[in-house]
Amino acid sequence: GAGVSQSPSNKVTEKGKDVELRCDPISGHTALYWYRQSLGQGLEFLIYFQGNSAPDKSGLPSDRFSAERTGGSVSTLTIQRTQQEDSAVYLCASSLVAGLNTGELFFGEGSRLTVL
Amino acid sequence: DQQVKQNSPSLSVQEGRISILNCDYTNSMFDYFLWYKKYPAEGPTFLISISSIKDKNEDGRFTVFLNKSAKHLSLHIVPSQPGDSAVYFCAAGGTALIFGKGTTLSVSS
Numbered sequence: 001g002a003g004v005s006q007s008p009s010n011k012v013t014e015k016g017k018d019v020e021l022r023c024d025p026i027s028g029h030t031a032l033y034w035y036r037q038s039l040g041q042g043l044e045f046l047i048y049f050q051g052n053s054a055p056d057k058s059g060l061p062s063d064r065f066s067a068e069r070t071g072g073s074v075s076t077l078t079i080q081r082t083q084q085e086d087s088a089v090y091l092c093a094s095s096l097v098a099g100l101n102t103g104e105l106f107f108g109e110g111s112r113l114t115v116l
Numbered sequence: 117d118q119q120v121k122q123n124s125p126s127l128s129v130q131e132g133r134i135s136i137l138n139c140d141y142t143n144s145m146f147d148y149f150l151w152y153k154k155y156p157a158e159g160p161t162f163l164i165s166i167s168s169i170k171d172k173n174e175d176g177r178f179t180v181f182l183n184k185s186a187k188h189l190s191l192h193i194v195p196s197q198p199g200d201s202a203v204y205f206c207a208a209g210g211t212a213l214i215f216g217k218g219t220t221l222s223v224s225s
Binding site for chain 1: 162
């Protein structure tokens, strides 16, 4: 597609359930990033991929969070045993390559997760 | 500890006047700085960037200034328009961007 696509756009789940969030980057973009924005907060870096590998996972808040990317394209962010503090908008972005002096990130519209 | 700080949560400006949004950072290793604009229910969109080797970059109504010694950058919008009303995020980094908390700009007509 023309832009970064994320699904679902909205997800309401019960505490303790697992959720999967999907990101389809711009075709040809090798770098993919996950951020989240909690209420009243800025964009918190979670993880980025260059191709299928994740050189930097430093932002993942706990071991309940994991992400994978297959085929150098679609990425899935999985949150296991969700907690209420996981409620946030999860944003995916892509860029041609990692290393931002080569260009900006293109963001999707985000997946809003609400944990009851 | 926040590496990128936007100390003003909001800014109100009249149409036609200048908007100045400020950002401070702590990591001297940051080599690239960007501003993003975000409307409600949309993802952030890139606005303007500046490399650490420059002190100014201009694109139409938008100018970004970088003061490396002060670890400070600012975004100037002139003249401000009602359509500029949005949340503006400052971001800095090398490979992965670190974002500030954003400043909500309101431009009244």
